[in-house]
Amino acid sequence: MSWIPFKIGQPRKQIVSKTVERDFEREYEKLQKLEEQTKKLHKDMKKSTEADLAMSKAAVKISGDLLSNPLCEQDQAFLESMNALDTAMKRMDAFNQEKVNQIQKTVIDPLKKYSNVFPSLNMAVKRREQALQDYKRLQSKVEKYEEKEKTGPIMVKLHQAREELKPVREDFEAKNKQLLDEMPKFYNSRIDYFQPSFEALIRAQVVYFTEMHNIFTDLTDQIDQGGLTDEQRKQENEAKLNELRALSIVADD
Amino acid sequence: MANSLKANVTLKAKKEIREEKEGAREMDDTLDEPAEEEDDEEERKARAAARERAAQRQLMTIEELVQTERNYLKHLHLCTVTIHSNLQKLQPPPPNLENMFQHIDEVMDVSSRLLSLLDQTQIHHSDPKYLETLCDSFLSLSQDIEMAYKEYLANYNNITALENSYKQKEALWVEMVRIVKSSAPDVNASTLSFFLVMPVQRIARYPLLLQTIQKHTDPGHPAYPLLEHTAHTAVQINCRINEYKRFREVADKYKKTENLTIKDKINRLSGHSIAKKTARFSQYIKHETGMVPKLKDEEFDALAGFFFVLERGVSELHDNLEAYLHHLQRFLRCRPEEADLDLEGEKTALFSKEITVALRQWIYPSYEERLKTLVFKPLSSLQELMAGPRNLIRKRQDKLLDYELIEEKSNLSFEEQAIANTYKTMNTLLLTELPQFNGKALQILWASLEAFSALQRDLAADMEQLATSFTHQLPHSYLEDGEFWKWAETSVLEGSRRMESLCQSVQDELNAPIVQALNTVCEQRLKALTAKHGSEKIFQLTGPVVGTRDLDLTLNKGELVAVISEMDTRGDRRRWLVDAGGPRGYVPASKLARYHQITSDPPQSPHLNVIPSGPGPRRHSYTPGAQPLLTTTTPCFQVYAGYDFTARSAHEVSLRAGEQVRVVEPHDKRGNKDWSLVEARGQRGYVPSNYLAILPSVIASPTFPYR
Numbered sequence: 016m017s018w019i020p021f022k023i024g025q026p027r028k029q030i031v032s033k034t035v036e037r038d039f040e041r042e043y044e045k046l047q048k049l050e051e052q053t054k055k056l057h058k059d060m061k062k063s064t065e066a067d068l069a070m071s072k073a074a075v076k077i078s079g080d081l082l083s084n085p086l087c088e089q090d091q092a093f094l095e096s097m098n099a100l101d102t103a104m105k106r107m108d109a110f111n112q113e114k115v116n117q118i119q120k121t122v123i124d125p126l127k128k129y130s131n132v133f134p135s136l137n138m139a140v141k142r143r144e145q146a147l148q149d150y151k152r153l154q155s156k157v158e159k160y161e162e163k164e165k166t167g168p169i170m171v172k173l174h175q176a177r178e179e180l181k182p183v184r185e186d187f188e189a190k191n192k193q194l195l196d197e198m199p200k201f202y203n204s205r206i207d208y209f210q211p212s213f214e215a216l217i218r219a220q221v222v223y224f225t226e227m228h229n230i231f232t233d234l235t236d237q238i239d240q241g242g243l244t245d246e247q248r249k250q251e252n253e254a255k256l257n258e259l260r261a262l263s264i265v266a267d268d
Numbered sequence: 269m270a271n272s273l274k275a276n277v278t279l280k281a282k283k284e285i286r287e288e289k290e291g292a293r294e295m296d297d298t299l300d301e302p303a304e305e306e307d308d309e310e311e312r313k314a315r316a317a318a319r320e321r322a323a324q325r326q327l328m329t330i331e332e333l334v335q336t337e338r339n340y341l342k343h344l345h346l347c348t349v350t351i352h353s354n355l356q357k358l359q360p361p362p363p364n365l366e367n368m369f370q371h372i373d374e375v376m377d378v379s380s381r382l383l384s385l386l387d388q389t390q391i392h393h394s395d396p397k398y399l400e401t402l403c404d405s406f407l408s409l410s411q412d413i414e415m416a417y418k419e420y421l422a423n424y425n426n427i428t429a430l431e432n433s434y435k436q437k438e439a440l441w442v443e444m445v446r447i448v449k450s451s452a453p454d455v456n457a458s459t460l461s462f463f464l465v466m467p468v469q470r471i472a473r474y475p476l477l478l479q480t481i482q483k484h485t486d487p488g489h490p491a492y493p494l495l496e497h498t499a500h501t502a503v504q505i506n507c508r509i510n511e512y513k514r515f516r517e518v519a520d521k522y523k524k525t526e527n528l529t530i531k532d533k534i535n536r537l538s539g540h541s542i543a544k545k546t547a548r549f550s551q552y553i554k555h556e557t558g559m560v561p562k563l564k565d566e567e568f569d570a571l572a573g574f575f576f577v578l579e580r581g582v583s584e585l586h587d588n589l590e591a592y593l594h595h596l597q598r599f600l601r602c603r604p605e606e607a608d609l610d611l612e613g614e615k616t617a618l619f620s621k622e623i624t625v626a627l628r629q630w631i632y633p634s635y636e637e638r639l640k641t642l643v644f645k646p647l648s649s650l651q652e653l654m655a656g657p658r659n660l661i662r663k664r665q666d667k668l669l670d671y672e673l674i675e676e677k678s679n680l681s682f683e684e685q686a687i688a689n690t691y692k693t694m695n696t697l698l699l700t701e702l703p704q705f706n707g708k709a710l711q712i713l714w715a716s717l718e719a720f721s722a723l724q725r726d727l728a729a730d731m732e733q734l735a736t737s738f739t740h741q742l743p744h745s746y747l748e749d750g751e752f753w754k755w756a757e758t759s760v761l762e763g764s765r766r767m768e769s770l771c772q773s774v775q776d777e778l779n780a781p782i783v784q785a786l787n788t789v790c791e792q793r794l795k796a797l798t799a800k801h802g803s804e805k806i807f808q809l810t811g812p813v814v815g816t817r818d819l820d821l822t823l824n825k826g827e828l829v830a831v832i833s834e835m836d837t838r839g840d841r842r843r844w845l846v847d848a849g850g851p852r853g854y855v856p857a858s859k860l861a862r863y864h865q866i867t868s869d870p871p872q873s874p875h876l877n878v879i880p881s882g883p884g885p886r887r888h889s890y891t892p893g894a895q896p897l898l899t900t901t902t903p904c905f906q907v908y909a910g911y912d913f914t915a916r917s918a919h920e921v922s923l924r925a926g927e928q929v930r931v932v933e934p935h936d937k938r939g940n941k942d943w944s945l946v947e948a949r950g951q952r953g954y955v956p957s958n959y960l961a962i963l964p965s966v967i968a969s970p971t972f973p974y975r
Binding site: 207 | 322584611705925
């Protein structure tokens with residue numbers, strides 16, 4: 016091709032008005048922040064449920080190991096209480112697992128699905144930007160030819176440049192309009208989308224903690240009839256430890 | 269005085285900022301590019317707008333705090349005065365009705381004092397000094413707030429229990445609901461607890477409101493440190509109220525008469541009673557400790573055995589608790605409540621956030637603290653103390669071996685005597701003190717397990733109370749559990765379907781072929797490649813590629829290629845072998861998109877009187893509805909050569925781009941419109957029709973309507 020190579024410059028004519036561009040940027044910024052925060056919430060919820068499950072399993076191990084300790088063989092009362100503790104822990108773990116399953120289905124998975132839309136949107140914004148650059152480049156080209164002397168070859172090239180410009184301009188305008196439409200719509204969709212998740216999260220916690228409360232009230236009634244305050248417990252522990260320390264067989268390092 | 273000074277400072281700061289802006293603007297005027305000055309101006313405006321938004325949200329939250337306090341007090345008043353008096357008129361009146369309204373007067377009093385402090389000040393809400401007043405008022409009342417809510421919350425369980433007892437009596441309950449509804453027609457309430465739960469929620473709301481205000485307040489704001497302190501105080505108040513609540517629960521329960529508790533039974537356990545069950549036990553000990561019991565040492569072995577079993581139990585429990593605490597701390601480190609999805613107005617999201625904030629800022633932290641103090645630390649100390657007896661038991665074993673050697677002798681040397689004495693002393697000491705040790709250690713173990721259970725119960729009670737307090741404000745709380753989860757799962761499924769379809773539609777847009785004006789060279793290549801490989805193999809470059817390896821091609825965006833193989837010689841499917849209309853080589857598959865030729869119509873012939881209705885334009889790309897808008901009213905067109913063309917046979921004629929030609933026939937001898945017979949520079953011959961451009965002959969006028 017015998018095109019004279021020329022610089023890809025900025026077109027003189029303002030292609031997109033500053034207001035429109037600013038509106039676009041503002042909407043896109045909102046989306047970017049929403050993307051960041053949704054990802055953060057998803058990560059935190061995942062980590063938090065992992066730790067929650069680990070806690071519950073650790074609690075079951077506590078009672079399991081105690082139950083398998085020979086002390087239980089020794090004493091009927093100890094055995095009964097460790098049985099009760101173990102049953103309580105296992106039941107709590109089962110409820111916890113259920114709670115986590117519900118949260119996984121109604122909160123964590125939806126968060127992921129919502130996040131999955133962003134890469135496509137980001138790509139669409141990138142493509143719009145590319146289309147804008149192409150548009151500006153071709154617009155520049157046309158303007159350059161428009162300035163030149165109106166000879167035959169120039170006119171032909173001008174005509175061709177204009178033909179080249181048209182579909183690119185239309186493509187950009189279509190992309191621009193689509194995004195200006197879609198971005199706010201998607202942003203606002205978050206309210207309705209997440210409402211069930213939050214309600215489910217609250218409900219799951221209500222169910223779990225109600226059960227946990229019942230289970231441990233029964234257990235505590237069975238094994239902890241002293242009903243001491245924290246201060247009293249601390250004092251008793253300290254007293255017993257001191258009695259032990261007073262024994263000669265206890266090392267005094 | 270200090271206040272006016274602060275105001276002066278803020279005013280001065282504002283003036284400085286304005287002057288700075290003006291100065292910057294002056295500087296910008298001297299620059300050539302007016303566009304850049306506009307950009308800076310835009311940036312400044314955007315930042316100012318963001319500050320404005322933060323200030324607005326801060327103001328909104330401040331007003332929300334005040335407004336909700338007012339509403340809250342109004343509702344409490346409605347309940348304690350109107351509803352209360354109406355309930356008293358019932359015949360017979362509900363039993364113990366007065367107990368429902370215990371302690372609420374103090375709560376209402378402190379709330380109205382807070383409001384009057386806020387109303388007294390003449391400052392308007394939007395004045396920065398108002399925030400200072402708000403914080404000062406709250407802090408000055410913080411002790412009274414704590415006292416009032418402390419009692420109320422400690423007593424709240426009695427209120428729920430009492431209301432439940434009313435629910436059992438159907439006739440009474442129906443009447444009570446009727447009265448509540450008629451006394452408060454504007455409120456969507458049907459129970460007393462709807463109102464009476466409000467203080468429980470209100471006290472937990474203060475930290476969240478204050479933290480939200482803090483979030484939208486610039487750290488440079490003069491009242492920021494004070495605000496931070498106030499928010500922190502609000503959290504501390506909640507912690508202490510919870511502690512007090514627990515204290516009272518325990519104290520109230522202690523009034524039960526004491527039976528022989530399991531604890532007492534454990535206390536009776538001692539080394540001697542264990543030794544009595546030797547037969548089975550010593551077998552067990554053998555297994556557990558690997559010690560071979562000798563007959564006369566049965567008692568000792570039983571004691572030692574018990575000690576080791578206890579030690580193992582304590583050690584295991586200690587390690588398990590450590591693991592538990594580790595996961596608890598991990599749990600607390602995650603802070604999902606900090607994610608901001610811009611849902612501040614949404615009720616359900618707000619309630620969920622309040623629960624999470626309370627959970628992470630005082631409920632679980634104080635659980636962790638109690639766990640450490642009442643369970644973990646005593647066990648740690650106990651574990652340490654076990655080292656002494658353990659070592660001593662081992663030493664005694666060694667001494668025993670020595671002793672056994674000289675035991676039978678009648679005449680012992682001085683040294684042998686010493687060995688015998690050492691052994692006997694150790695043995696006696698251990699026999700005396702081990703039972704005490706074992707007993708007390710077991711009690712400590714027991715106490716920590718009791719505490720562990722009680723802590724779980726308390727944690728669950730706190731969380732249950734908090735989470736349940738929101739239930740009647742949630743839209744779907746009337747649904748039974750099974751139905752609720754069905755609803756939740758269906759909604760979530762619907763939502764995800766919507767997201768998937770949105771994703772899909774965006775993807776479809778992205779995958780649409782690229783709009784590209786085809787020039788002649790491209791068209792030629794397209795023809796050649798299609799003829800050689802078939803149109804299904806034609807692909808287009810979605811972006812430029814630069815060859816890095818042998819046999820890689822370097823091509824521009826938009827170039828057309830035909831795919832020969834969808835993988836390279838090593839089977840890598842990401843590198844495709846293509847024909848670029850001459851050169852052959854590899855390009856990344858990710859940069860290729862199928863090229864659609866929607867019409868295979870030949871290019872338009874350069875007739876005069878062009879009618880702008882033809883099928884697709886000369887470009888074979890996807891521009892729906894794009895038509896070449898050539899005006900047709902005046903057929904004053906001139907045909908030019910669009911590109912250079914070199915004649916390859918006697919029938920063809922060469923063209924120079926831009927020269928005028930005359931079309932003799934717009935097709936060849938066989939009627940094929942791809943070629944036109946033209947006259948150029950006095951010569952006649954065939955040229956490709958699409959190398960010709962039709963332009964209006966009035967080329968002097970640049971304003972000719974081209975578009």
